[in-house]
Amino acid sequence: MTKRLVGSEFELADLGAVSLKGFDTPVQVWRVLRSKPSASRFESYRAGRLVPFVGRAHETALLLDRWREAVEGEGQVVLLCGEAGIGKSRLVRFLRDRLAEDHYDAIQLQCSPHHINTALYPVMTYLRQAARLANEDNASTQLQKLDILMADSGLNDRVTVALLADLLSIRGDEQNQLLNLSPDKRKDMTLEALVQYLQRPADRLPILMIVEDAHWLDPTTQDLMARIIDRIRLMRVLLLVTFRPDFRPVWADYSHVTFLTLNRLPRRQSAELIATMTGGKVLPQEVQQAILAKTDGVPLYIEELTNSLLQTAVLAEGTDSFTLKTPLKEMTIPDSLQALFMERVDRLGSVKEIVQIGAAIGREFTYELLRATANVTDDQLNSALDVFVASGLIIQEGERSLSRYRFKHMLVQEAAYNTLPKKSRRLLHDRIARTLETTFPERAQLEPELLAYHYEQAGLIDKAVDYWRLAAQRDAARSANVEALNHFNNALTLLKDLSVGAERDALELDLLIARGAPLLTLQGYASDEIEHNYLRARSLSQENPGSERYFLSMWGLWVFQLVRGPLAKACTLADSLLSWANHQQNPDPLIRAHESVGSTYSFLGRFDEAKGHLRKAKSLYDPDRHRSQTLPYTQDPGITARIMLARTLWVLGEIDEVETLVTEAIAMARELEHPYTLAFTLATASWVYSMLHDTDRTLTLTEEAIMLSTKHSFEVPLAWAMSFQGWALAEQGKETGLERLAEGLSVARRAKASLNDTYTLALLAESHLRNQHIAEGLAAIQQAQELAVTQGELCWQAELLRLKGELLVAQSDPSLVAAEQCFSEAVQVARDQQARMLELRAATSLARLLRKLNKPDIARHTLDSICSRFSEQDSNPDLMEAQKLLAQLAVAS
Numbered sequence: 001m002t003k004r005l006v007g008s009e010f011e012l013a014d015l016g017a018v019s020l021k022g023f024d025t026p027v028q029v030w031r032v033l034r035s036k037p038s039a040s041r042f043e044s045y046r047a048g049r050l051v052p053f054v055g056r057a058h059e060t061a062l063l064l065d066r067w068r069e070a071v072e073g074e075g076q077v078v079l080l081c082g083e084a085g086i087g088k089s090r091l092v093r094f095l096r097d098r099l100a101e102d103h104y105d106a107i108q109l110q111c112s113p114h115h116i117n118t119a120l121y122p123v124m125t126y127l128r129q130a131a132r133l134a135n136e137d138n139a140s141t142q143l144q145k146l147d148i149l150m151a152d153s154g155l156n157d158r159v160t161v162a163l164l165a166d167l168l169s170i171r172g173d174e175q176n177q178l179l180n181l182s183p184d185k186r187k188d189m190t191l192e193a194l195v196q197y198l199q200r201p202a203d204r205l206p207i208l209m210i211v212e213d214a215h216w217l218d219p220t221t222q223d224l225m226a227r228i229i230d231r232i233r234l235m236r237v238l239l240l241v242t243f244r245p246d247f248r249p250v251w252a253d254y255s256h257v258t259f260l261t262l263n264r265l266p267r268r269q270s271a272e273l274i275a276t277m278t279g280g281k282v283l284p285q286e287v288q289q290a291i292l293a294k295t296d297g298v299p300l301y302i303e304e305l306t307n308s309l310l311q312t313a314v315l316a317e318g319t320d321s322f323t324l325k326t327p328l329k330e331m332t333i334p335d336s337l338q339a340l341f342m343e344r345v346d347r348l349g350s351v352k353e354i355v356q357i358g359a360a361i362g363r364e365f366t367y368e369l370l371r372a373t374a375n376v377t378d379d380q381l382n383s384a385l386d387v388f389v390a391s392g393l394i395i396q397e398g399e400r401s402l403s404r405y406r407f408k409h410m411l412v413q414e415a416a417y418n419t420l421p422k423k424s425r426r427l428l429h430d431r432i433a434r435t436l437e438t439t440f441p442e443r444a445q446l447e448p449e450l451l452a453y454h455y456e457q458a459g460l461i462d463k464a465v466d467y468w469r470l471a472a473q474r475d476a477a478r479s480a481n482v483e484a485l486n487h488f489n490n491a492l493t494l495l496k497d498l499s500v501g502a503e504r505d506a507l508e509l510d511l512l513i514a515r516g517a518p519l520l521t522l523q524g525y526a527s528d529e530i531e532h533n534y535l536r537a538r539s540l541s542q543e544n545p546g547s548e549r550y551f552l553s554m555w556g557l558w559v560f561q562l563v564r565g566p567l568a569k570a571c572t573l574a575d576s577l578l579s580w581a582n583h584q585q586n587p588d589p590l591i592r593a594h595e596s597v598g599s600t601y602s603f604l605g606r607f608d609e610a611k612g613h614l615r616k617a618k619s620l621y622d623p624d625r626h627r628s629q630t631l632p633y634t635q636d637p638g639i640t641a642r643i644m645l646a647r648t649l650w651v652l653g654e655i656d657e658v659e660t661l662v663t664e665a666i667a668m669a670r671e672l673e674h675p676y677t678l679a680f681t682l683a684t685a686s687w688v689y690s691m692l693h694d695t696d697r698t699l700t701l702t703e704e705a706i707m708l709s710t711k712h713s714f715e716v717p718l719a720w721a722m723s724f725q726g727w728a729l730a731e732q733g734k735e736t737g738l739e740r741l742a743e744g745l746s747v748a749r750r751a752k753a754s755l756n757d758t759y760t761l762a763l764l765a766e767s768h769l770r771n772q773h774i775a776e777g778l779a780a781i782q783q784a785q786e787l788a789v790t791q792g793e794l795c796w797q798a799e800l801l802r803l804k805g806e807l808l809v810a811q812s813d814p815s816l817v818a819a820e821q822c823f824s825e826a827v828q829v830a831r832d833q834q835a836r837m838l839e840l841r842a843a844t845s846l847a848r849l850l851r852k853l854n855k856p857d858i859a860r861h862t863l864d865s866i867c868s869r870f871s872e873q874d875s876n877p878d879l880m881e882a883q884k885l886l887a888q889l890a891v892a893s
Helices: 002-006 057-071 088-098 121-130 139-152 158-167 173-178 183-204 219-234 267-277 285-295 299-311 337-346 349-361 367-373 378-390 410-418 422-439 441-446 448-457 461-477 481-495 502-523 528-541 548-564 567-584 587-604 607-620 623-629 637-652 655-672 675-691 695-712 715-731 736-750 757-770 774-791 797-810 816-832 836-852 856-867 877-892
Strands: 010-018 027-035 076-081 105-110 207-212 237-243 257-261 315-317 322-324 364-366 394-397 404-407
Touching: 057 076, 057 088, 057 237, 057 257, 076 088, 076 219, 088 207, 088 237, 105 121, 121 139, 121 158, 121 219, 139 158, 158 173, 158 183, 183 207, 183 219, 219 237, 219 481, 267 285, 267 299, 285 299, 285 322, 299 337, 337 349, 337 410, 349 367, 349 378, 349 404, 349 410, 349 422, 364 367, 367 378, 367 404, 367 422, 378 394, 378 404, 404 410, 422 441, 422 448, 441 448, 448 461, 448 481, 461 481, 461 502, 481 502, 502 528, 502 548, 528 548, 548 567, 548 587, 567 587, 587 607, 587 637, 607 637, 637 655, 637 675, 637 836, 655 675, 675 695, 675 715, 695 715, 715 736, 715 757, 736 757, 757 774, 757 797, 774 797, 797 816, 797 836, 816 836, 836 856, 836 877, 856 877
Parallel strands: 076 237, 076 257, 105 207, 207 237
Antiparallel strands: 010 027, 315 322, 364 404, 394 404
C-alpha cells in the first residue's frame, strides 16, 4: 500500500518478498532510492491527497476498453477534450491508478503555453527527465545518461544517439556523425528516431503515452504526433491526448482514434463530489445550493470553492454536519474559478510576492531561478515556499535546492499573475530576463524565445526582438519552418514600437530576408504575404543597392511575379537581377540570375535565349560548393536550371540531352535532402515526361511529389503534380484522370499561382478531345489563350492553336477551314519561337487535315520540311508519328 502511495514521487528498488511478523504471507518490500522528477501536473499528488473520483463511469470504461485493445496489439488513440477545470488530468490520473497493478511503461508529455513555438519542447522535457539529465552534468555525463536510456529502449546505434543528443543540445563528438545531413534530413531522422523510441519498447511491454494540454503543442511535435498516430495501430500503445475545445486535432478521422468530450458533472454527481469534500458531513442547504449554482458542474471549481468555504470562519463543524455562523448573504462567494484563485492568493499575505514572482516566470519554475530572482533571504524564501505548498496551490517536486514547482492549475498561475499591477509586472519580467541571461546563460542559449517573451513583457523591445530573431534562426536551421515563421512575425510586430532610424531599418531588412524562406515554403510563391515581404525588403534595401540583401529582395519579387504573373514584370526583375550580378561580379548570385532569366524567357517563348542562360547557370554551378546555399531561396539553382533546360531543349527539338538532365536533377535533389527542392524537382520532372508522353514515368514521379507536397503543405508543386498525374491517368483511360487534372488546376488557383496554367489547360483540352468532350475542350483552350494574353505566358501558344484546330476537326459539324487556319498559325508561331517540337506537332496536325482535304502533296511538303530538320538520333514519339504519316503520304502520292 505504501509503495502505491509514494510510487509516483520516488524511484524504488524491489527487495523481493520478505516474511514479516504479523503477516501470514511474505510481503513485497521496496527501498526508496531517490525522488522522481515528474512530467505531469498530477504526478506529485499522492493518492491520499486526491479527492475521491466521482462520476465519469462511461469515460473510464471506454479508456479501459481501449487500453485492453492496445495491450492485445491493436494500438489506440483517445482524444480527450474538455474545458479548463473539467477534470481531464484527473481522469488521466485515475486511469493510471486503475492500471497500478498492470505491467506497462508510461510516457508523459506536458505541453507549455510559453513554448508553443519551441520545436519538440514537450519531447525534450520528457527525454531530459527520463535520462535524469541535470544542469550540473557536463556533456560527457549527459551523453552517458542518454546512452543508458537509449540502450534500455533498444536504440543504442550511434546515429540515433547523436540525433537525440543534438536535439537536447548535448555537445560532443557524436555530432560529427550528422555533419553531412541537411537540416530537413536531420529533422526527418529525428522524428523517425522518436517514433522508434516508442515502438521498440512497446514490443516488450505495453505503453500508455499521455500528451497533456495539446492545445499548446508546437507544430513539430504535432508532426511527430501525426507520424505516431499513423503507425500506432501496429503498436501495443494507448495514446491519450488531452486538450481544450478551442484546439482542433487533425487526427480524428482514423478508425483507431476515439474522440471523447468531458462534459460538466450533472447536479447529482456535483452534490456527491461536495459530500466527499466534507467527509460526508452535511452542509447547510443554502450553502450547498450556492456552491452548485456558482460552479455549474465544473469539478475543479466545486472542489476549490467547497474547500475555500470549509477553511473560512463562517461554518461551524459538528459531528454530522456544518452550520452557518453568519447569514449566507454576508458571505462573498467568488463568481468564477479565476476569482476564487485570486482570492486564495490574496489570503497568502507576505508570501504573495513570492507567488507572483513564480507566476511571472511561468506555469512551472525552479528553486534556483526563483532564488536568483527574488530579493529575499534563503530563510524567507524557504518559509514562503513552505506556506505556498501547504496551501495546495503549487506542487513541489524534488529536494529543496534542486526542486521544481508547478502551479496546481493554469488558472492558479493566471490568478497570481493578475494580482500584479502593470508596472510591477514589467519590472519583474525585466528582472527574470536579466537573471536568465546572466545566471543561467545555457538556458538563454537553448530557449531564446523564453527571454524574448520576458523582455517583451518588460517593454524592452530591442532586447525582445534580438531574442525572437535568435529563436527564429535556430528553428529555421532545424527546418522547423512554422515555428521559425512565428518567431519572425513576433519580431517584426515588435519592431513597429521601435524608433524609426537606420539601425531599426537594417534590423527589419535582415528579418524580412531571413523570413522569406520559411514564408515561401509554407505559403507558396504567389501569396500576398510574399509580395508584401519582398516589396518592403526592396524598399528598405534601396539605401544600399550594392548589397546582397537588395539582390535577395529583387529575387523574392521575381519569383512572386513569375508564379503569379504577369510575366512582363518577372522579366524586368530577372533582367535587373542579371544586371546586378554582372555589375557586382559575384559568382553565386550570377547563377541565380542566369537561372531566373532563363526560366522567365522560357515561359515567354524566347526559347533560344533561355537555353543560353540556363546553360550558363548550369556551368557556373558547383554542387559541392553551392548545394548548401538553398536558403534563403527555398530551392537549388543547379537543379532548377537542369529541369528548365531539359524542358527548353525539348521544345527546341534538341532532345538528346533531355532525359539525362532530368535524371541528373532528380539524383541531385535526392542527395540534397531538401524537401521543397525535391518536391519541385519531382513535379517539374513529371511535367517534362508528360511532354514526352511517358505516362508510366509521369505517374511514378507525381505519386511521390504528391506525397511529399501533401506532407509539407507545398501547394504549387502539389498542384502541378496532381495535374500531370490526372493527365497520365486520363491517357490510360482512367475515369478519375479528368477529375484529378481539374483538381490540380483548382489547387493552383487557390495558391494564386498562374504559372504553367496554359500548359495544364492544354493537357485538359487534350484529355477532353480524347473523350470527345469538344465543348469542354474548346472552353479550356479559350481560357488558356486568354491567360497567354493577360499573363504573357506564350511558351505554349503554338500547342494551344494546334489543339483548338484538332477540336474543331472533331466537332460533329467540323470547321475544317477554321481548323486549317489554326494549324497554319500554330506552325508559324512555333517557327518564330524556334520551337521545333511544337512546329512538328502543328505540322503533323496540318498535314493530316490536308490529306483529308485531298491535298496530299501540300501535306507531304509541309511535313517533310520539318521532319528533315531532325536527325536519326532525335527519335521520339512525336517524330515517329510524323514520319509514319509522311510515309503514308508518300505512298498516296
